[in-house]
Amino acid sequence: DAKTTQPPSMDCAEGRAANLPCNHSTISGNEYVYWYRQIHSQGPQYIIHGLKNNETNEMASLIITEDRKSSTLILPHATLRDTAVYYCIAYYRGGSNYKLTFGKGTLLTVNP
Amino acid sequence: DAGVIQSPRHEVTEMGQEVTLRCKPISGHDYLFWYRQTMMRGLELLIYFNNNVPIDDSGMPEDRFSAKMPNASFSTLKIQPSEPRDSAVYFCASSFWNGGDTQYFGPGTRLTVL
Numbered sequence: 001d002a003k004t005t006q007p008p009s010m011d012c013a014e015g016r017a018a019n020l021p022c023n024h025s026t027i028s029g030n031e032y033v034y035w036y037r038q039i040h041s042q043g044p045q046y047i048i049h050g051l052k053n054n055e056t057n058e059m060a061s062l063i064i065t066e067d068r069k070s071s072t073l074i075l076p077h078a079t080l081r082d083t084a085v086y087y088c089i090a091y092y093r094g095g096s097n098y099k100l101t102f103g104k105g106t107l108l109t110v111n112p
Numbered sequence: 113d114a115g116v117i118q119s120p121r122h123e124v125t126e127m128g129q130e131v132t133l134r135c136k137p138i139s140g141h142d143y144l145f146w147y148r149q150t151m152m153r154g155l156e157l158l159i160y161f162n163n164n165v166p167i168d169d170s171g172m173p174e175d176r177f178s179a180k181m182p183n184a185s186f187s188t189l190k191i192q193p194s195e196p197r198d199s200a201v202y203f204c205a206s207s208f209w210n211g212g213d214t215q216y217f218g219p220g221t222r223l224t225v226l
Binding site (some may be wrong): 038042043044045046049089091093098099100101102103104 | 116128142143145148154155156157160162167168205207213214216217219220
């Protein structure tokens with residue numbers, strides 16, 4: 001799986017949009033971009049994933065650049081409960097490999 | 113659905129003792145994963161099963177660690193003998209192939225080996 005690079009930490013004001021960047025310049029054409037988050041003392045939680053097109057669900061939006069070398073996770077209206085470590089993972093679906101490789105992620109702190 | 117269930121939530125034991133962690137995956141899921149998380153190493157995959165069969169155990173640190181999945185609704189991770197460096201949070205996760213490979217994690221077991 002391709003290596004991803006994320007800033008170690010970010011701050012966001014409550015109610016504002018949180019934009020979390022991820023660089024995956026070596027991603028291959030069949031690797032998806034997955035986002036998980038981990039709230040303190042809890043297990044990681046799936047947020048969203050995408051391949052080429054932008055994706056949106058009830059939790060967040062995922063914007064993937066046209067060259068697929070980077071992406072941005074957007075939490076449209078961050079709340080205090082969104083404070084967590086956010087992991088961006090490049091993951092090949094299919095074949096016999098089902099390993100998710102978690103990096104250090106970005107600690108997002110939402111401030112009141 | 114109750115989600116992935118892990119027990120115990122906290123375990124404190126002494127070096128040399130056997131430790132058994134338990135996991136009940138989400139019903140209908142055919143993949144089960146065991147992870148370990150420490151401050152130093154982050155979240156790392158230990159082993160995963162497909163349809164109760166171990167597929168990849170390359171992340172298991174050493175022979176003191178073993179994992180079993182006797183049926184689709186139960187898995188164990190055993191450490192024998194335990195050592196202080198095994199202290200970590202152990203997570204179990206499950207997924208199903210047609211579900212986009214999304215993994216659903218349990219609440220974890222915090223293990224402390226004294």
